[in-house]
Amino acid sequence: MARRENSEINAGSMADIAFLLLIFFLVTTTMDVDSGIARKLPEKSEDTPEVTIKEKNVLDIVVNRNNQLLVENEYVQVADIRRLAMEFIDNGGGLSAPKDDQPGKPCDYCNGAKDPESSDHPTKAIISLQSDRGTTYGMYVSIQNEIEAAYNELRNKLSLQKYKRRYDDLLKDYKDNPTENLKVKIDFLKDSYPQIITEPEPIK
Amino acid sequence: MSKFKKKKKGLPAISTASLPDIVFMLLFFFMVSTTMRETDLLIKKPVLPTASEVKKLEHKSLVSTIYVGKSKDTRISGDKIQVNDKIIDVNDIPNFIFAERALRKEEEVKFMTTSIKADKEANVGTILDIKEQLRDINALKVSFSTTKGNNIKSNY
Numbered sequence: 030m031a032r033r034e035n036s037e038i039n040a041g042s043m044a045d046i047a048f049l050l051l052i053f054f055l056v057t058t059t060m061d062v063d064s065g066i067a068r069k070l071p072e073k074s075e076d077t078p079e080v081t082i083k084e085k086n087v088l089d090i091v092v093n094r095n096n097q098l099l100v101e102n103e104y105v106q107v108a109d110i111r112r113l114a115m116e117f118i119d120n121g122g123g124l125s126a127p128k129d130d131q132p133g134k135p136c137d138y139c140n141g142a143k144d145p146e147s148s149d150h151p152t153k154a155i156i157s158l159q160s161d162r163g164t165t166y167g168m169y170v171s172i173q174n175e176i177e178a179a180y181n182e183l184r185n186k187l188s189l190q191k192y193k194r195r196y197d198d199l200l201k202d203y204k205d206n207p208t209e210n211l212k213v214k215i216d217f218l219k220d221s222y223p224q225i226i227t228e229p230e231p232i233k
Numbered sequence: 234m235s236k237f238k239k240k241k242k243g244l245p246a247i248s249t250a251s252l253p254d255i256v257f258m259l260l261f262f263f264m265v266s267t268t269m270r271e272t273d274l275l276i277k278k279p280v281l282p283t284a285s286e287v288k289k290l291e292h293k294s295l296v297s298t299i300y301v302g303k304s305k306d307t308r309i310s311g312d313k314i315q316v317n318d319k320i321i322d323v324n325d326i327p328n329f330i331f332a333e334r335a336l337r338k339e340e341e342v343k344f345m346t347t348s349i350k351a352d353k354e355a356n357v358g359t360i361l362d363i364k365e366q367l368r369d370i371n372a373l374k375v376s377f378s379t380t381k382g383n384n385i386k387s388n389y
Contacts, residue, residue, distance in 0.1 A: 035245060037248060043250070043251065043253075043254050044253060044254070047253070047254055047257040050257075050261060051257065051260070051261075054261065054264055054265075062289055062290070063289075063290045063293070063296065063298075063348055063376075063378060064287040064288060064289045064290060064378070064379065064380075064381060065284070065287055065288070065290065065348060065349075065376040065377045065378040065379045066284055066286060066287060066288070066376065066377045066379060067288045067346075067374070067375070067376050068375045068376070068377065069373055069374060069375070070364060070367060070368050070372075070373040070374075070375055071368070071373075072368075072371070072373065073368050073369065073371075096389050107385065107386075107389070108385075160357045160361070161357065161358075162356060162357060162358025162361070163356055163357070163358065164356070164357040165353060165354055165355070165356070165357070165388075165389060166282065166301075166351045166352065166353055166354070166355040166356070166357055166360055167282040167353030167354065167388030167389045168357075168388060168389040169357045169360065170282040170284055170353070170377055170379060170388060171282065171284070171385045171388045171389060173284075173377065174284040174285060174286050174379075174385060175385075177286040178285060178286050181286055228361075231357065231358060231361055
């Protein structure tokens with residue numbers, strides 16, 4: 030009768046397998062980062078000065094409770110908003126608002142149609158988004174997203190023209206390495222196409 | 234005589250080679266089952282809308298989150314608002330923000346952001362009410378939480 034040796038299972042490779050798994054999970058695990066569309070709400074002040082704004086400097090976007098869209102009284106789709114908003118902001122049909130005793134200047138960086146019936150200057154162009162209380166939030170976010178995209182695209186274009194870099198890249202660089210030089214550039218782009226969005230009282 | 238003498242057999246030593254594996258197993262179990270969520274949702278998990286122009290929220294410690302969604306009980310209609318671990322009314326939002334502010338240093342308060350995690354089927358009216366409340370107490374930095382993607386058509 031052959032005596033069987035009480036042989037041990039070789040456990041030497043177990044540690045390797047465990048490490049392999051550990052590394053796999055380390056690499057694939059993502060801590061989900063919260064991201065979203067950032068908005069700054071307008072401050073509430075007691076005395077709001079009366080300002081007269083020309084009709085042509087306002088892009089009216091109205092959305093009803095059936096998620097249907099009107100832009101300047103025309104029925105459109107969400108995908109059209111970006112183009113319409115860009116055409117409106119970049120129109121440059123007139124002069125900018127006079128600032129610090131300096132008279133208004135025409136927009137020298139706009140590539141728009143210079144239509145006198147549309148907005149005067151990017152710094153004057155206001156986008157008004159009126160929604161209904163019954164509009165779904167998804168629709169609302171989509172519109173906000175398209176407006177944001179329009180501004181970003183315009184800033185990108187101007188940035189490429191002036192600095193041969195995209196605006197997003199400038200922002201990314203600024204986050205990694207905030208320098209005064211970059212800040213000046215970013216502020217210039219932001220001031221050239223400032224986001225002026227107003228949200229009137231919703232339709233009841 | 235030696236024929237009957239039992240050979241003294243020592244107890245074989247228990248192999249400790251598997252001990253690290255057991256520890257690793259435990260590690261994996263916790264790795265897999267741990268979720269980094271601070272609050273338990275009392276409402277249905279909001280399905281966030283999709284957007285392409287998103288910004289990451291910096292400084293997680295300065296973010297207060299407001300959840301908006303449907304109640305888990307299907308008989309209750311309308312949007313519910315949840316903060317921390319309870320469902321509240323719109324009018325209680327200022328109190329929530331004040332409580333959040335009290336937990337932070339004074340100089341950090343102006344960098345605080347409110348993240349709104351709302352279901353894409355929620356009504357804009359509810360969101361606008363929340364925004365109005367936030368405006369009242371000067372909590373002006375707001376982020377509409379979304380998932381990143383290009384398929385905006387799925388939102389509506």
